[in-house]
Every structure is written in C-alpha cells, then in structure tokens.
Amino acid sequence: MKLIKCEIISNEKIGDELFKMTLFSPYIVKNAIPGQFVNIKCSENNNFDPLLRRPFSIHDVEPDFKVFSILYLLKGKGTYYLSELNSGDMVNFTGPLGNGIKTEEDENNDFLLIGGGIGVAPLYFLAKILSAQNKNVFFAAGFKYNNFLLIEKMFQRLKINYEIYSENGMHGTKGLITDFIMEKADDFKKYSIYCCGPVEMYRTLQNIFSLKDIKAKALFEEIMACGIGVCKGCVMKFKNNNGYVYKTVCKDGPLFDLMEAVFD
Numbered sequence: 001m002k003l004i005k006c007e008i009i010s011n012e013k014i015g016d017e018l019f020k021m022t023l024f025s026p027y028i029v030k031n032a033i034p035g036q037f038v039n040i041k042c043s044e045n046n047n048f049d050p051l052l053r054r055p056f057s058i059h060d061v062e063p064d065f066k067v068f069s070i071l072y073l074l075k076g077k078g079t080y081y082l083s084e085l086n087s088g089d090m091v092n093f094t095g096p097l098g099n100g101i102k103t104e105e106d107e108n109n110d111f112l113l114i115g116g117g118i119g120v121a122p123l124y125f126l127a128k129i130l131s132a133q134n135k136n137v138f139f140a141a142g143f144k145y146n147n148f149l150l151i152e153k154m155f156q157r158l159k160i161n162y163e164i165y166s167e168n169g170m171h172g173t174k175g176l177i178t179d180f181i182m183e184k185a186d187d188f189k190k191y192s193i194y195c196c197g198p199v200e201m202y203r204t205l206q207n208i209f210s211l212k213d214i215k216a217k218a219l220f221e222e223i224m225a226c227g228i229g230v231c232k233g234c235v236m237k238f239k240n241n242n243g244y245v246y247k248t249v250c251k252d253g254p255l256f257d258l259m260e261a262v263f264d
C-alpha cells in the first residue's frame with residue numbers, strides 16, 4: 001500500500017448519477033487484485049472537509065496504458081467533489097487496500113459473479129482477470145432501472161455469459177437478480193460464487209444458498225475511516241465456531257464468506 005498522487009486521465013458521466021474516473025498509476029496497475037480498493041482524499045490539498053477519505057473499488061485495470069478506473073455513484077460531499085474534477089487534475093489516495101480475490105488460488109473453472117447496483121464495479125475487474133485466464137464466467141447483474149446500460153457492452157466485450165435484471169424492467173428482465181439466482185441456483189452448484197451488492201441482496205442470497213447448501217464469497221462495503229485496520233470504524237459481525245467474531249472490512253476484508261456474515 002502506498003500514498004499516491006496521480007493524474008486523472010478522464011472523468012465521465014456514464015449514467016444517471018454514475019461516473020467513471022480513469023487514473024494514471026503504474027503502481028496500482030502492477031499491484032492491485034480484484035476486490036481491492038483505493039481510499040481517495042475528496043477535497044483540495046489544504047482543505048479537510050470532508051475529513052475522511054472515501055473508499056472506491058478498483059473497477060478496471062488497463063496494463064497497456066498503465067491506468068485503472070473506478071465507477072462511482074453520486075452520494076454526498078465526497079462523490080460530488082470527485083464528479084467536478086477534470087482530466088489533468090490530480091487526486092491523492094492510498095491503495096491498493098484490503099484483502100482481495102486471489103484468482104490463482106481457485107482451481108475451479110466455473111465462476112458465477114452476482115452484482116447488485118454499484119456492486120458490479122469490483123466484479124467487472126474480477127470477470128476480466130478470470131476471462132483472461134480462460135475461465136468460464138457467468139455474470140448475473142441487477143439494477144434498479146437503466147443507469148448501468150454501459151455495463152452490458154463491457155460484458156459483451158469480455159465475451160462472457162451474463163443475465164441482467166432491473167426492478168422496473170427498463171434494462172433486461174423485470175425483477176430482482178435474486179429471482180434469477182433462486183430459479184437457477186442448482187445449475188451453479190459447482191461454480192465458485194462471488195457477490196457484491198446491497199445488504200438486502202446479501203440477505204436473500206444467504207437464504208437461497210443455505211436452502212441449497214451452496215457456498216459463496218462476498219465483498220462488503222461498510223462506512224470506514226482509516227482504511228488500514230487501525231481505527232476499527234468498519235467492523236462487521238461474523239459467525240464462528242461457537243459464537244460471533246468482529247472483523248474490519250477494510251483490512252480483514254472486504255472479501256468474506258457470505259454465509260458467515262451477520263446483518264443485525
């Protein structure tokens with residue numbers, strides 16, 4: 001992990017309240033693995049409002065150009081600040097952070113990735129790495145409406161199989177992506193499964209997978225401060241042998257066993 005200052009190559013609005021920022025950083029390109037994130041200072045040099053850096057998953061890495069990108073949704077002060085930056089501006093961040101997905105340790109050939117909303121951001125990086133390793137990747141993605149239209153072109157470019165659901169039917173099949181998983185769960189029993197999305201999606205997936213005795217890993221997003229495990233601001237509760245244990249999302253995670261997570 002390094003403290004890095006680097007140049008913005010582009011910062012485009014690609015959907016409703018959705019932006020893609022591409023940054024020049026040979027260090028991130030060389031060292032990041034899927035599931036890791038960067039913690040960005042979202043204010044000018046001598047300004048500390050907002051005080052805390054904001055975490056964003058590494059969404060894509062392009063080694064030929066030594067650039068990586070993040071996808072971000074407008075939420076509050078930090079993301080509005082980012083959305084006003086232009087190519088040529090500099091940003092300051094720490095990264096790569098977190099315990100990501102070591103694809104070389106998974107010998108399975110078949111992978112199911114389940115993304116809900118902005119949760120598709122880190123899973124796209126994973127899909128790209130897996131398809132470069134000639135693995136069989138199926139991406140199941142669910143959105144509220146049609147603000148992630150561009151992601152479909154990206155799946156097509158990777159030549160992976162995919163299914164898209166949206167709550168109002170404006171993009172793909174009408175419904176929740178968990179409806180699709182419920183219907184097809186048996187087909188994916190032998191796949192390695194990774195998911196990233198909102199808590200409601202995780203709760204439903206836990207129910208489906210416990211019925212079917214399926215294992216899955218998940219990337220969690222918890223509001224955090226330091227990003228390196230010191231402040232303990234992002235702890236989550238997990239089941240262990242006899243009881244519960246608390247783990248930091250920033251350092252122990254963001255990758256965890258989905259079935260062990262407790263959403264109180």
Ligand SMILES: Cc1cc2nc3c(=O)[nH]c(=O)nc-3n(C[C@H](O)[C@H](O)[C@H](O)COP(=O)(O)OP(=O)(O)OC[C@H]3O[C@@H](n4cnc5c(N)ncnc54)[C@H](O)[C@@H]3O)c2cc1C
Pocket residue numbers: 037050054055056057058070071072073074075076077078079080118121122220221222223224249254
């Ligand atoms: C490991 C990790 C990876 C993430 N990756 C991405 C990503 O790739 N793209 C993306 O758009 N967002 C991502 N997030 C969420 C992102 O960090 C928050 O949206 C961002 O910090 C909001 O900052 P803000 O100043 O704009 O909003 P704030 O003013 O801080 O908050 C506005 C609203 O956003 C909610 N919020 C704040 N922080 C989080 C958070 N960590 N998770 C969920 N909701 C939050 C607040 O509860 C509030 O309702 C990630 C979070 C984590 C922990």
